[in-house]
Amino acid sequence: MNGAGSMPVYILRSGMQERQDMKKDAEPFVQATIDTLRIMVKLDVRRGEIEAQDAGKIKTDISGMIGLSGETEGTVTLGLSRPLALAIAQAFLGKEDVSENMVADTVGELVNIISGFAKKDMADREVKISLPTVVVGNGHVIAGFRDEIRIVTNFETPLGAFHLSVHLENLPPILGLQAKGH
């Protein structure tokens, strides 16, 4: 057999290991969420249950979504109830009279800030972040691709609960050994 070019070999992880790795990968986004709300609107945020889900299950009123591409690919979705999103928008703007568009924009800007801030802990990776997309609709669910695993972190605040859903693909190909030529 002559020395053909090397072929990429992907290391397959067990389902449990994959979930553990994904929870670790989601941690920068979880911490960025806590820091962002604490710094910008002085909101005390406590992290609650973290779980790996394989489908969209959580209903929410306003979702802000960001896409990641490059050496890390995936999505980051922030889901808030309307009353909580309104309260945060009011805190951002320092007034009570806030339009529905401003409330939606607040959620989009929050997920934008969270994703960008999390990037500082991904310094070794070239990652691009999309512009945010916001979905508004009482009790909606953001569905994903079949078998797509998301790490969902639930948060508690004095103004209500919310969640962050992170799906990341972080699998670079590992080149196999070249076959020896003759």
Next chain:
Amino acid sequence: MRILIVDDSPVMRGMLRRFLGAMGIKDITEVADGYQALQVIATSNFDLILLDWRMPVLSGLDTLKQLKAMPDFNTIPVVMVTSESQKQKIVEAIQAGAANYIIKPFDEELLKDKLKPFLNKSVA
């Protein structure tokens, strides 16, 4: 003192306006993208520009580069106010001519501290 805010998020523009107002700065213009920013800069006299990075139409970095290529306006100090937090992005912006860099999230105190070198003595 005249300040231009360039950010595609109206809530972020509103927050910056509120923080600047608390510093006594009332003469503020807002635009939502870099293209609009370059148009308004060419027709006004701004003392300082607060510039987001990730925007539609024209990114903050490209806006900054184009501004620095405009001989009549390239001395206006530009402070990036952005969620781009990776070190290489900060370096890129400074090399393109940004006078300072504020990473979102930030609060009023941090903004004040970062803008202090650029504010008139009449402003708090």
